[in-house]
Amino acid sequence: MSTGFSAEAEDFGRTVADVLADLWGDATAAPDGDLARLWKTAAAQGWFELASERALDFLVAAVRELGRRACPLPVVDAYVAGLLLGADHAERVASGRLRPVVAVVDDPGTDTADHCEAAPHATHVLLVHPGSGRVRLAPISRVEPTPGLAVPAWSRVGVAEPETELRAEAALIDDALAVWTLGLAVRALGAAGRGHELAVAHAATREQFGRVIGGFGAVQQRVAACHIEVGAAEALVKDAVGHGLAESGEWTLAAALAVRYVGDTATSVMFGAQHTLGAIGFFEEHEAAWLFRRVHADVARLRAAARHATGVSRALVEQGRSLPSFHLGEAAEEFRSRIRALLAEHRVVDGHGRQDHDRERLRAAMAERGLFSLGWPVEEGGREAGVAEQAVLNEEMKYARGPVDRAMSAAMLLGHSILKHGTPEQKAEFLPLIRRGEMRFCLGYSEPEAGSDLASLRTGAVRDGDHWVVNGQKSWTTRAHTASHVWLAVRTDPDAVPRHAGITIFLVPMDTPGITVQRHTALSGEVSCTVFYDDVRVPDSARVGEVNGGWRVITDALAAERVVMGGVAATLLRQLDDLLEHLRTDPERMLGADGSGKRERLESLAARLQAARALVLEATRAMAGGGGSDLAAPMAGVLGGELAEDFGQGVLELLGPDAALGADVPRAPGGGVFERALRTSPMFVIGGGTNDIQRAIVARGLGLPREERAARGRGAGCGPR
Template sequence: MTAITPLVPMTPDEVSSFAQSVRGTLTRHWPGPTAAPEADLLKLWQSAAEQGWLELGAAGALAAAAAAVRELGRAACPLPLMDAFVATRLLAHDEALVDGIGRGEVRVIASVGDGTEQRLRHLDAARQATHLLTFPATGGTAVLRPVTRADETAGLAVPAWSTVTPGEPTATVEIDASTADEAVVLLRLQLAVRALAAAERSHEMAVEHATQRRQFGKVIGSFGAVQQRTATCQIDVGAGNLLIADAVRALEHGLPDRLLAAEIAVEHARAAAPRVQFGAHHTLAAIGYFEEHDAPWLFRRVHADTARLRTLSRAAGDVADTLVEGTGSLPTGDLGETGEAFRTEVRALLDAHADLLGRIEMGEDAELTRAVAEHGWLGFTWPAAAGGRSASLAEQVVLNEEAVYRRAPITKALGAVTLLGDSILKHGTPEQQERFLPLIRQGQLAFCLGYSEPEAGSDLASLRTHAVRDGDSWVINGQKLWTSGGHESEWVWLAVRTDPDATPRHAGITVFLVPMDTPGIVVQQHRALSGEIACTVFYDDVRVPDSLRVGEVNGGWKVITDALAGERIAMGNIAAALHRQLDDLLALVREDPGASVGPRGSHARALLTELAVGVQATRALVAAAIRATAEDTGARLAAPMAGVLGGELAERFGEAVLDILGPAAALSASVPGVPGGGAFEYGLRLSIMYVVGGGTNDIQRGLIARSLGLPR
């Protein structure tokens, strides 16, 4: 068996610098996608050797190789760089051969096979290659043979694929099953990275076009349909790049679930890249349809690469096969040493109260809330002067994730910290902090949010509930809608208009923390599809002392937007809830995989793959939003993208489970032995809330589009 060099992690700066050098080389030899029909791939191959690209496999520099493949994809160039990467690793025992690959004298293309094939089809760069490396996906003998003939097969791919006739073996090596599996994954990852990068480049051109092209007297980027499509493409691209980065990191560090992480990234790109490419063409319209433009050549590259994934199948099967036939779950996120150490503590506490966990419709449990408070975990990110211990954001995220995943009935106590406590700490008076922060730390602040109104849902800046100053008090009149839990709350975090003439509109808003038993407040209950009680709350000459105003007069928008950091943490709740549902589903199908999801390649397994990839993509976007918040680099894109993807995945999840499990998944928790304990039925009913609560997904897509530079 050959010895494989360990992969070597690289710093982001090192990877960025290498990618920049690759772009420079491409500029000279493959200046862009329109070069695909005529550029000299052999010269680029030779230049790649001179630049050291073909030595990356021997060095174990996977991140650099992936960065180079991404640049190749953006140029619609099929240089088989990862083939050389894999070949140098599998043939590492033959120093002369590895040296020849590095110098570009032995130009290798690689594929799955047993070494006896007379012809292999649909191969890139075969006319420039000197050798073909094949290896069985299950392990065995890897065989290197010369390319004796390469017949181009005209079609979608440009440069064209070839059918290769190999000669007699010139080198062989025995590889074990795990080495073969990783080699297949790397070749698949190359196609996925290249396809997604090509689609991303088309998307970038479409965004630029949408900011310049005028139709009907307007820039087309101002049209709602264009904004919605552009945002959807950005979500696909953003999630895909994060999943690829996670996969490379997992492979570099040799994590146990590294191959699954890579397959999830591959599967996402396989489905997303064509969607993004078509979306870009819809925006570019006729200008992107003719071959003077880059888009047609990128279109060819996207679809050629995703089609070739079918020729490189893993013995372990796809994502669903790996999950169903294994015992694990999705690859774990890494929140650092401190965060993961704290996760162990949280799990220990929850295990000690296991009898209180697992409730489908989570309320609040006083015993568990008290236990969490006694551990000092409510408000523990606050400074010591406020009763905290300056815990990290990672620890806060872990606490929320574990509570939601285990269905621990403490979500309202946690929400009080992130949605109210952090803002009171930043904007509240010393008296307010002294009054409310201890209640929040003890899990005893029963609150609701008074934001939405009949004319102000997603457009909160249009709110009309108003407050007029009267001495040391304010008199509030108006109406709020969809106030979740208003019937059992003691306080409402209330946004009102205090300057009706303010410009812009959001400049005249102020926030108050109002007792719900104040005279003039009338609560009307409504039961939602999920079973949750939300309320219409009427405010009729409600008098509130100025001491309950949080922040400056007319400065409420800052108070509200600063709470977005808390909302981003809470956003992880969607991902954690869906992760739990996925694991519940896996537990069920593992009991009888043949009956539940059928054989490999079945429709049910395809659905399961779709769900698993979607959950992991949502988790990746949530993590990116949290990192941006922690690093104060802004989260204008990642946060709404996570919200949109997670909300729509919740809807898709509910539908797919009905498709997989049938009517049994539509039974409630009250039915003995119901699959998932009723979580699937409840999750489907709850899913609508995820796409309308806190601003509809249509509005969130508009925010994403404007973050990309599209006009209002």
């Protein structure tokens, strides 16, 4: 499958941008831009020939630029006409002699179309009735402008007797509607994205109260949230284009998910941009005002048209389809097949008739195949696998509900750091344990006053000959009560500046005298502990890395942990599949008819999950050096964490009180997994660096200044551990 836009398509988009800059200008040209002249130039440059080449990526690249300038040139309508009418009309459309606009209608015999764009410059309307497959190309007989939100104004259009009439197959209608709605979504996204760019630039330079406003936490959070929505939508569009170019059976569903996500988010992004731009973007003749009109007008038409296109809920529930897959390359996907086969080989059924895994046999099989040391150097017993294969392994294990979660975490966090910073003795002692999946560790990072702000940790270690004496307290330490060792971050220089410079890492046996474990039951039901360190003597040989050099060890471990960031999306995909399995037993009773609130809720959740998966793919490619933004990882983390909470709540809304029943109740949907998932979901937002911190990282990546009150040691983004 194509990964989206070709280099040639991107070049074409830049050419379109250059032409628009000369003949249209920016979004402020919307009230009086010369659309007729632009239409003529576009025809001369081949913009209306794209359908004959099935150049979907070229089309989307062009429409994105049109949206950024609030220009309604109907290149998508010409593309749809090419799909439905074929070669008979292609030359006339390409030359600009036939200038069609598309109207999706409810009445197959109507001679009137509402909300048409560019109608004063068009020659024909292509009337499409999805239910019957009836397609009519009719000359325009009258144009009645209907001023309002859209600028240039929409029109009510009357048509004469059809020049051409045909019945299109359902698959062709679906394809055409997928293109048309995706085009509307891309144009709205282009406009919203441009508004967001203007807001970011404004936030980086505008001063209020003696400071650049981008340094205020509220502005940073808003800007970052908008950037995440724009980035996720762009990733979904890229995925839909890739499926379309490959003529995949998943194409119309991939497009529908992108359309749904843009419809849900583009207007909020534009509102966010307006809020950041403030009075400048509201009272002045600013681009944002015209972009605002374009975004909201396009989304209004999009929502009206999307009901005729492939229904996400119908596809997932009644048709039994799954979310379209993402491909990390042939080698990684072949590896995925082998991991799935391995999991299937060790699948068992528990006492309640639910599927589980023989964890001990699976762990041994994975160790035998070198899967816990997958990315390690060969000389250390590894396989030197790339990021893509490591990501696949993590995703598949998370989808299987973490049958070897602890061993995987040890490999990612401890293994990577010991390889890079450990002594020969530490490597000899711990790497074999990690390779076998037998390293039972806990993470001693968080403290009562140091969660996300890890550089504020107070647990101290004082040198005493060949030992260190540790005193302090660690909080929220999951699995401390069953751990053999703790990966412990302590302060060894209380006067260090900056503060993170005085931290050191030790790997300490949990049975060392002076360590006391106090158990607590977390909201999720798992045991998390407070661990007290009272005059704990730790040999210097337990130190990992340099004295006061622990921050580098921590950040290297977190860099390795980014490989597993796709685990949240994989976990949610499993929850969605479980939900769909239940809904398919009686969809009409549980969801109602098309357009019902429950179906809308399901579609939004599915689209957001696909967006999170698309960002994970972007992040994985960035880590593997295959392009993509370095910000994709924190963006995926924020989107996935917030979705986890909303998904848990959404399942209760969809299934009712039964979804709140636990695993011991036989009639509980999904064997009680949904209520446990809801209780676990807040951890996806607060663990490993809260979403607030991750959004601050995104904001700084966009060039906004560090917030003064948030500047203290948050770079590592370490939340409860």
